[in-house]
Amino acid sequence: MTLDLPVRVPSFDVTVDGRAVRVPRGAMILEAVDAAQVDLPRLCRPDARAPLGACRTCLVEVEGAGGGGARLVAACHTPAAEGASIHTDGERAQRIRRGVLDLTIGMSRDGAGQGTAARHARAHGLAASSYRPRPRAPRDETNLFFTLDMADCILCGRCVDACQRTQHIGAIGINGRGPTAHVGVAFDAAWEDSICTSCGQCVSQCPTGALMPKRGLPARASGREVETSSVTETETTCPYCGVGCGLSVRVENDRIAWVDGMPDNQSSQGMTCVKGRFGLEFAQSPDRLTHPLIRRGGKGGALERSTWDEALDLVARKFVASLGSFAGIASAKATNEDGYVMQKFVRAVMGTNNIDHCSRLCHAPSVVALQEMVGSGATSNSYADYDIAGTLLVVGSDTAQNHPVIASRLRRAVEDRGAAMIVVNPIRIDLCDVAEIHLQPHPGTDVALFNAMAHVILDEGLWDAAFVEARTEGFEAWRRVVEQVTPEEAERRCGVPADDIRRAARLYARPRPGRDGAARGSCLIWGMGVTQHTNGSDNARALINLALLTGQVGGPGNGISPLRGQNNVQGCSDSGCLPNSLPGYEPYDGPAHAKYEAAWGVDLPRAMGMQSTHMIDAMVEGTLRTMYVVGENPLISDPYLAHTRDAFASLDFLVVQDIFMHETAEMADVVLPAASFAEKYGTFTNSERRVQLVRPFLPAPGEAREDWAITAEIARRVQRILERPVHGFDYAGAGAIFDEMASLMPIIAGLSHGRLEREGGLQWPVPDDGHPGTPTLFEAEFASGRGRFIAVEQGPPAAELPSRRFPYTLITGRSLYHWHTGVITRRVPGLLGQVPVVAVDMHPADAASLGFAEGDAVQLATRRGEIVAELHVDTRMRRGELFVPFVQLQGVAVNFLTNDALDVPSGIPEFKACAVRVERPGTPARAGRGPREQRKGRAPVGPGGLRPGDER
Ligand code: SF4
Ligand code: SF4
Numbered sequence: 001m002t003l004d005l006p007v008r009v010p011s012f013d014v015t016v017d018g019r020a021v022r023v024p025r026g027a028m029i030l031e032a033v034d035a036a037q038v039d040l041p042r043l044c045r046p047d048a049r050a051p052l053g054a055c056r057t058c059l060v061e062v063e064g065a066g067g068g069g070a071r072l073v074a075a076c077h078t079p080a081a082e083g084a085s086i087h088t089d090g091e092r093a094q095r096i097r098r099g100v101l102d103l104t105i106g107m108s109r110d111g112a113g114q115g116t117a118a119r120h121a122r123a124h125g126l127a128a129s130s131y132r133p134r135p136r137a138p139r140d141e142t143n144l145f146f147t148l149d150m151a152d153c154i155l156c157g158r159c160v161d162a163c164q165r166t167q168h169i170g171a172i173g174i175n176g177r178g179p180t181a182h183v184g185v186a187f188d189a190a191w192e193d194s195i196c197t198s199c200g201q202c203v204s205q206c207p208t209g210a211l212m213p214k215r216g217l218p219a220r221a222s223g224r225e226v227e228t229s230s231v232t233e234t235e236t237t238c239p240y241c242g243v244g245c246g247l248s249v250r251v252e253n254d255r256i257a258w259v260d261g262m263p264d265n266q267s268s269q270g271m272t273c274v275k276g277r278f279g280l281e282f283a284q285s286p287d288r289l290t291h292p293l294i295r296r297g298g299k300g301g302a303l304e305r306s307t308w309d310e311a312l313d314l315v316a317r318k319f320v321a322s323l324g325s326f327a328g329i330a331s332a333k334a335t336n337e338d339g340y341v342m343q344k345f346v347r348a349v350m351g352t353n354n355i356d357h358c359s360r361l362c363h364a365p366s367v368v369a370l371q372e373m374v375g376s377g378a379t380s381n382s383y384a385d386y387d388i389a390g391t392l393l394v395v396g397s398d399t400a401q402n403h404p405v406i407a408s409r410l411r412r413a414v415e416d417r418g419a420a421m422i423v424v425n426p427i428r429i430d431l432c433d434v435a436e437i438h439l440q441p442h443p444g445t446d447v448a449l450f451n452a453m454a455h456v457i458l459d460e461g462l463w464d465a466a467f468v469e470a471r472t473e474g475f476e477a478w479r480r481v482v483e484q485v486t487p488e489e490a491e492r493r494c495g496v497p498a499d500d501i502r503r504a505a506r507l508y509a510r511p512r513p514g515r516d517g518a519a520r521g522s523c524l525i526w527g528m529g530v531t532q533h534t535n536g537s538d539n540a541r542a543l544i545n546l547a548l549l550t551g552q553v554g555g556p557g558n559g560i561s562p563l564r565g566q567n568n569v570q571g572c573s574d575s576g577c578l579p580n581s582l583p584g585y586e587p588y589d590g591p592a593h594a595k596y597e598a599a600w601g602v603d604l605p606r607a608m609g610m611q612s613t614h615m616i617d618a619m620v621e622g623t624l625r626t627m628y629v630v631g632e633n634p635l636i637s638d639p640y641l642a643h644t645r646d647a648f649a650s651l652d653f654l655v656v657q658d659i660f661m662h663e664t665a666e667m668a669d670v671v672l673p674a675a676s677f678a679e680k681y682g683t684f685t686n687s688e689r690r691v692q693l694v695r696p697f698l699p700a701p702g703e704a705r706e707d708w709a710i711t712a713e714i715a716r717r718v719q720r721i722l723e724r725p726v727h728g729f730d731y732a733g734a735g736a737i738f739d740e741m742a743s744l745m746p747i748i749a750g751l752s753h754g755r756l757e758r759e760g761g762l763q764w765p766v767p768d769d770g771h772p773g774t775p776t777l778f779e780a781e782f783a784s785g786r787g788r789f790i791a792v793e794q795g796p797p798a799a800e801l802p803s804r805r806f807p808y809t810l811i812t813g814r815s816l817y818h819w820h821t822g823v824i825t826r827r828v829p830g831l832l833g834q835v836p837v838v839a840v841d842m843h844p845a846d847a848a849s850l851g852f853a854e855g856d857a858v859q860l861a862t863r864r865g866e867i868v869a870e871l872h873v874d875t876r877m878r879r880g881e882l883f884v885p886f887v888q889l890q891g892v893a894v895n896f897l898t899n900d901a902l903d904v905p906s907g908i909p910e911f912k913a914c915a916v917r918v919e920r921p922g923t924p925a926r927a928g929r930g931p932r933e934q935r936k937g938r939a940p941v942g943p944g945g946l947r948p949g950d951e952r
Contacts, residue, residue, distance in 0.1 A: 012082040017089055029075040029086055030058060038088050041097060041120040042076050043104065043207040044156035055156050056100050057120065061087040072096065098124040104154050104208065106131030113152070115209040140184075143191035144830045145198045145214060145278045150182050152210035159183060159202035159211055167271060168411035171196035183210070197404065197816060198834070200277035204260050213258065215281070215830070234697035235262060237684045237761075238276040239333060239677040240819050242564035243267060243383075243405045244686025244761075245276050249678075249697045256280055256698070267383060267690055267761065273404035275819060278830050280678065283698055285827040287660055289673035290702020303671060308703060311670050312710075315628075316717035318653040318669075319350065322626030327354035327615050330577035331631025331707065332569035334674075335682030335694055337737040338707035339568070339575035340583060341729070342630060345715045347576075348600045348728060353588055353609030354624075357577045358632060359569050360612045362528050364906035365536030366562035367573070373544045374553070374560075375784025377585065378570065381523065381559025382688045382763065382775040386413055388557040390511030390520030392421045393504075395543060396446070396529020396912075400430040401816045403527075403563050403687075407431060410525075419520075420512040422504045424449070425529060426811065427841075427883060428876040437504050440878065443809055443913040444533050444797025445494035449501065450542035451794070452490030454482045454549055456505035463509065467551030471787055478545060478789035485794075493794055509550045511557075521558030522550065528565065528813065532911040534799045536903040538792040548787045554778035564687040566820065567677075571685030574747065574764070579609030584745035599744055600728055611907035613638070613900070619647035626653040628714075630707055631674065635663035636821035636888045639898035639909040640864045657710055662823045663888070673704040680706045682734040683756065685764070689774070691751055692761035708737060798913035799901035806862060806915035808846075808882050812894050813912075815885040822887035838867070838892040841874040841883040842918070850918055859921045860884070862914055865896035868921045882916060 011024045016036035023032045033040045041057035058075040063085040072093060080086070087093065101121040105113030106129030113121055113129070121129075140148040155174065160183065164170045171194050175184040185194035203211040231252045238245040246265025250257045259277050263270035292311035293303040319326060328350070330342040339357070346355040359367065367377035374380070386392060386409050400407040407430070413419040414434040421435040424446070432438045441449045457463050458479065468475050487498035511522040524547050530539045544560060552558040564570045576583030586592030589606055597604050610618060616638065618624035627648070638644040648654060648667050656668040659676045677684075679700040685691045700706075712729035719726045731737050735753040742748050750766035762773035777783070802809055817834040818825040825831045840860060842852075852858055856871045860882070869884060869892055877883060884894040899914040 014080050014082070014084045014086060016086045023080050027080050029060060029062065029073065029078050029080045029084075032080050032086060033060065033075055033088060039123070040075060040088050041101065041116070043117055043120075043154065044076075044158055055104075055154060057097055057104070059093050059096050059100075061090045061093050063087070094124065098126065102126055102129050103131065105129045113208065116207040117154070117209070140191070141214075143196065143198060144833045145200060145274065146203045147212050147214060148183060148191075149210050149212065152208045153183055154208055154210075155181055155183070156207065158205040158207065162201040162205040167197075167199055167201045167408045168415055169195060169197060169199070169408070172202060197400075198274040198278065198830075199272060199404065200274065201261075201271060204277075213278070215278075231257065232697065234695050235693075236677070236695045236697065237567070237686075237692045238272065239567050239684075240275045240279065241403055242566060242569060242687035243403050244567065244684060244688075244690060244692055245272050245405055246692070246761075247272065247276055247280075249280065251697050254698060255284060264760070267686055267688060267692075268405050269409075271405045271408055274816065274834075275825070275831065279819075279825060279828045281829070282824045282827040283676045283678035285660075287827055288676075288701045288704065289659060289661060289671065290704060291673060292703070293668075293671040295669045303666075303668070308705075311672060312713055312717055315655050315670050315672075315714055316721055318626060318655075319628070319714065319718050320721045322653060323351065325623060325625040326350050326352060326628070327356075327610055327618075327624055327626075328628040329612055329615075329630060329632050329634070330355060330357040330572055332358045332566040332572040333631045333677070334572070334707045335568065335677075335680065335734065336571040336575045336685060336691070336741065337682045337734040338630070338711070339572045339577045340737060340741050341708040341711045341715075341731070343576040343583070344600065344728070345711050346628075347582075347596075347604055348602045349715045349718050351605050353579050353605050353607065354615070355577050355609055356579050356612035356615070357569070357572045358566060358612075358637065359573050359578070360907055361532075361637060361909065361911070362565040362569065363531055363562050364611075364908045365531040365903055366526070366540045368537045368906045369540035369544055369790075370560070370562070371585075373541065373548070373784075373788045373790060374778060374782040376777060376782075377573070378689050378777070379559070379561040379564075379687060380553055380777040381561060383409055384775065385521070385557050385559050386410055386523050386525070387417065388520060389413060389419055389523040390513060390557065391507050391522040392419055393424070393508050393522060393524050394421060394431060394435075395424040395524070395526040396531070396539075397525060397527025397563055398425065398427065398429040398431075398529075398813060399525075399527070399563070402565070402814050404816060406563065410434075418512060418515050420507050422507060424504075426878060426881060437500060437507065439496045439500055439504055441494035441496050442797060443811060443881070444535060445794060446530060446533075446539040447535060447542045447792050448485060448490040448493035448794040449496055450539075450546055451482045451485040451792070452487045452498075452501045453505040453508065454542075454546055455485050455490075456487060456502050457509045457546070457549055458482065460506070462506065463549045464551030468549065471551075471781065472548050472789060473786045474789035474791075478791040481791035481793060482545075508546065508552070511552075521555055522552040523557065523559055523561060524552065525561045525563060527563050529912060531562075531906075531908055533797075533913065534901050534903050534910045535795055535797075536908050537905040538795070541790045541792045545789055545792075548789055553787075554776065554780075556776070559776065561687070565814075567686070568684040570687060570689065571683065571691070574685055574745070575741065579611055583741060584747050595744065599740075601725070602728075613902055613907045613909055616644055616647045616900070619650050622650070625651060627651055628655045628657070629664055629668075630657045630711070631659075633658075633662045633664045633821045633823055635667065636823075636893050636895060637886070638900070639895055639911060640900040641893065641896045642865050643900060657707060658823075659704070660823050660827065662821070672710055673702065674710065675700040675704045675706045679704070680734065681753075682708075683738065683753070686761075689763045690761040691748065691756065691764060691766075693753065693756045706734070708734065799910055800863070800899050800913070800915045802880065802915045806917045808880055808916045808918060810860070810862070810894070810897060810914050810916040811881060811883045811912050812886045812898060813883065815887065818885065818887040818889075820887070821893070822889060825887070826889070832889075835887075836889065838869045838884060838887065838889045838894065839872040840869040840918075841872045841877050843877040843879045843881075844873045844875060846877075846879050846918075847871060847873045852918075857921050859919045859923055860894075860897060861917045861919065861923075862897040862899070864899070867892050867894065867896050869894075882918070886911070
């Protein structure tokens with residue numbers, strides 16, 4: 001019998017221990033051995049990279065390749081020759097491999113070895129080494145997530161390769177020489193003082209267990225080798241950020257034992273960050289909600305355990321009573337199926353389009369601008385385009401903190417493939433280490449910068465006239481605006497030197513060619529530094545104008561990419577959890593309306609629903625009386641929390657459905673326990689539009705249920721009370737929900753759970769069963785036909801500018817070790833240990849001028865509130881600017897300070913700029929709360945950005 005490898009031509013046959021296998025030309029012998037399903041050691045072989053050929057544990061004998069008798073060769077780096085006869089089981093090869101394995105496990109702490117090395121040693125008849133154990137160096141325990149025990153290290157270098165050539169971080173190397181050689185971080189500092197991000201890629205590659213996770217694993221198993229029969233392995237999708245990394249989760253006795261990346265996942269290519277690798281423990285936290293809770297004794301009463309029946313009946317009755325004053329917030333952490341059922345319930349049963357989700361707080365301006373200008377609100381390209389681009393323009397995205405695996409791909413594009421990177425960010429982010437140009441505009445002045453770049457591109461004839469002519473409209477009107485914005489004029493507004501603007505414009509319009517001289521494209525990648533401003537939509541428009549002007553969209557290695565924040569924020573939008581569109585972005589007031597009415601068997605509302613940020617005002621005004629919040633915590637994620645808290649407190653009835661208790665749930669009248677991603681089946685859609693399966697690997701705790709199942713049950717009970725036909729929510733499972741979605745949503749018409757099981761994740765649009773998915777949008781035309789230039793001018797940079805009383809600008813964002821409001825990551829001891837308190841980053845000169853030092857407690861005050869945070873002196877910051885992540889730790893949350901002034905087209909708040917004062921803790925508040933319009937930053941802005949009542 002011939003065992004076929006995946007077809008690649010040309011190929012030929014060899015035999016392995018007498019079995020014929022076909023291998024592609026150029027394959028190494030190890031590929032043939034694997035094809036024959038022989039378990040040969042390969043201790044130093046990195047999973048995803050070229051062989052090192054160092055450990056000699058993969059020795060085999062080969063006959064017939066090149067003549068002569070049987071030769072001993074290292075299978076990992078010896079090419080297979082046509083007709084070769086390969087023997088893994090010969091006495092000589094086995095004896096030498098046994099000797100190497102004996103030495104290897106002899107270096108271990110107990111002489112029996114760990115993990116892969118121990119398993120292969122036993123397979124070669126070695127229960128323990130014949131060598132006497134060596135003197136031991138102490139274990140390095142300074143990393144919070146894993147240990148390094150040099151006693152078990154064979155210096156194969158796989159960990160170093162993983163860090164330097166896979167993750168492109170370069171935190172570790174082989175320090176010392178000869179007998180003192182060892183793995184360590186630079187200068188043999190403690191891991192916590194190094195640039196190590198604790199991604200665990202090195203641990204995943206260690207074949208001996210020298211690098212070993214601290215938690216989760218049975219004592220004698222390395223990350224890659226759990227040797228008990230009670231272990232299950234499940235492939236799923238990461239629940240944290242929008243990169244959508246594939247994870248392989250090993251579970252032993254219902255506990256997570258180890259998480260690995262999936263090398264064949266096209267989005268993550270075997271990588272994970274610290275949260276994906278070590279951050280899934282939250283699912284088994286004792287803090288999980290396990291039973292429904294009802295507040296008894298009125299608004300001042302306590303939340304007490306109830307039955308599902310009692311809780312759901314109460315919710316249904318209250319929802320019926322609130323018809324006309326009801327809204328729902330869906331969860332971007334839940335699955336597409338959960339989101340679809342949620343918006344269907346709100347529209348078809350509650351009769352309103354008042355449904356929204358956290359996209360409102362992150363990329364709503366990107367969606368507004370993209371839909372206006374190219375007709376589709378999603379990223380146009382794939383992460384694979386970053387790999388082959390000539391220029392990477394990274395704007396307002398601290399990618400290493402927010403999308404770590406994409407940051408690794410970007411660093412690889414620069415370091416291995418010669419791409420040029422331009423970073424636009426007021427903060428000197430980590431990617432600046434590899435960037436060619438770093439532009440630091442004042443917060444809120446991006447329009448001036450991008451218009452000036454367009455000016456240069458026009459002025460120097462670097463634009464793509466043919467593309468503009470053939471595929472766009474609105475060019476001349478737009479051109480008249482940007483012709484006014486010279487680099488020198490922009491420098492006055494945004495603070496970026498005119499010459500740097502010119503250099504960046506040239507590099508974007510004329511991307512760096514490949515090392516072979518071939519032309520390449522430019523990728524435009526942006527994050528919330530662009531969008532979370534009162535001019536967020538204009539910022540996004542100005543960026544997209546650049547792509548249209550240069551034709552850098554719709555081709556290989558180019559494109560426009562807003563990096564989505566939460567794991568399924570793309571899918572939550574796709575599924576219809578938006579107040580202005582039905583699933584698949586079909587307008588609720590267009591022809592799709594009739595399609596959904598027919599499918600769901602009801603009349604659907606035609607009035608546009610409320611954006612989540614407007615729901616806050618509606619609560620205060622009394623027009624919104626009941627809220628159903630799924631998997632979100634607005635009492636930490638929304639701006640101006642004192643006001644948000646007042647709004648939620650004014651509700652008649654609040655239902656929160658989530659996996660943990662949190663600030664919003666504590667105010668609820670009913671709390672419903674939901675299953676987490678670890679306990680359910682469904683799909684997430686990542687930032688490159690890839691729909692990927694989520695599979696359960698743990699039982700749900702207590703009585704927790706899947707989100708869609710809870711919502712569907714509420715829907716049925718509401719229908720019964722309303723004496724309507726009870727229908728439309730009897731799903732057999734998530735697969736049936738997805739089938740209904742595919743039958744209605746053209747963008748996923750060709751997808752099903754079965755197809756995703758067979759083929760892995762696919763990028764929408766997938767219009768039919770045979771369609772392979774769409775890595776690149778707009779190859780021939782835009783979704784709107786022609787791309788549309790929109791002229792935008794730099795307005796006031798922020799609703800609130802620094803003044804004499806509030807002299808600093810506060811910027812907020814995320815941090816690597818926490819997720820969103822921290823509800824989940826606070827339940828992961830390693831992540832919490834890494835960042836236990838909220839810190840404020842400040843330039844050393846500012847700290848010195850205020851008399852503060854590293855670690856001091858400082859009070860930050862804005863017109864809306866005060867917090868006390870720990871000072872972190874940081875040269876990444878510019879003078880006059882501060883950064884605080886928006887996670888809540890120990891009761892401190894920066895959104896007590898932020899401004900709820902909105903970008904009008906998108907409804908996003910201005911998280912990225914507000915005026916703040918720094919003082920000693922306990923300093924009494926000096927800023928009274930002014931009239932509401934002033935607090936909200938919506939009063940007319942005067943010269944210099946001042947508002948009535950402000951003082952310098
Ligand atoms: S955990 Fe990641 S960053 Fe740290 S040394 Fe290992 S591979 Fe490098
Ligand atoms: S990069 Fe994002 S998706 Fe990937 S492992 Fe980290 S948090 Fe998860």
